[in-house]
Amino acid sequence: DAGVTQSPTHLIKTRGQQVTLRCSPKSGHDTVSWYQQALGQGPQFIFQYYEEEERQRGNFPDRFSGHQFPNYSSELNVNALLLGDSALYLCASSLDYEQYFGPGTRLTVT
Amino acid sequence: AQSVAQPEDQVNVAEGNPLTVKCTYSVSGNPYLFWYVQYPNRGLQFLLKYITGDNLVKGSYGFEAEFNKSQTSFHLKKPSALVSDSALYFCAVRDGGSSNTGKLIFGQGTTLQVKP
Numbered sequence: 001d002a003g004v005t006q007s008p009t010h011l012i013k014t015r016g017q018q019v020t021l022r023c024s025p026k027s028g029h030d031t032v033s034w035y036q037q038a039l040g041q042g043p044q045f046i047f048q049y050y051e052e053e054e055r056q057r058g059n060f061p062d063r064f065s066g067h068q069f070p071n072y073s074s075e076l077n078v079n080a081l082l083l084g085d086s087a088l089y090l091c092a093s094s095l096d097y098e099q100y101f102g103p104g105t106r107l108t109v110t
Numbered sequence: 111a112q113s114v115a116q117p118e119d120q121v122n123v124a125e126g127n128p129l130t131v132k133c134t135y136s137v138s139g140n141p142y143l144f145w146y147v148q149y150p151n152r153g154l155q156f157l158l159k160y161i162t163g164d165n166l167v168k169g170s171y172g173f174e175a176e177f178n179k180s181q182t183s184f185h186l187k188k189p190s191a192l193v194s195d196s197a198l199y200f201c202a203v204r205d206g207g208s209s210n211t212g213k214l215i216f217g218q219g220t221t222l223q224v225k226p
Contacts, residue, residue: 004153006153033213033214035214041218041219042200042202042216042217042218042219043154043200043214043216044216045213045214045215048212048213056212056213058213090153090154092154092214097142097159097161097204098144098156098159099144099156099214100156101146101153101154101155101156102153103152103153104152104153106151
């Protein structure tokens with residue numbers, strides 16, 4: 001059984017550009033959450049999708065948006081990239097109480 | 111608001127000795143608590159959770175955690191540490207939602223260093 005997968009693994013973008021990160025949840029999981037982990041910090045919640053709708057949102061600006069598809073996979077989009085957006089972006093899927101995390105996408109903004 | 115604190119940035123222990131990584135929480139209502147481990151350049155791996163029931167929770171890789179309601183703590187423990195346990199450990203509390211929804215709020219993390 002494949003776990004949570006994310007693509008790409010690494011990404012380098014320039015300030016002002018836009019980026020799309022992708023996540024495939026663990027088989028049978030219908031809820032996907034996205035987190036941002038800056039260097040030396042704990043993960044910070046961005047938003048969560050369930051039944052193709054954004055159910056909860058953390059304290060992130062509207063530049064961060066997402067989508068969930070009928071197969072439960074999800075995308076995270078970030079517009080007008082800032083240097084401060086450089087981080088590890090983690091996707092997590094859940095069916096019950098625990099959330100299972102993917103390996104993350106390392107985004108570097110130059 | 112829900113919050114989690116991990117008071118130690120780093121814990122050092124010799125291989126074979128018991129280890130404890132501390133976590134305290136602040137929640138309104140019943141706490142749903144979790145421990146995750148992160149190895150370098152990897153995502154988070156689920157270790158164990160407390161939802162309800164016994165205060166001593168057993169998890170993966172020989173880890174366990176003790177839920178203490180009066181002290182609002184959820185310390186991670188292992189009777190005998192291995193060098194391979196060296197990693198970054200996160201305590202988290204779930205905020206809101208039903209069984210499969212609700213965001214996780216993480217502590218700042220504790221680096222565990224196990225020396226041979």
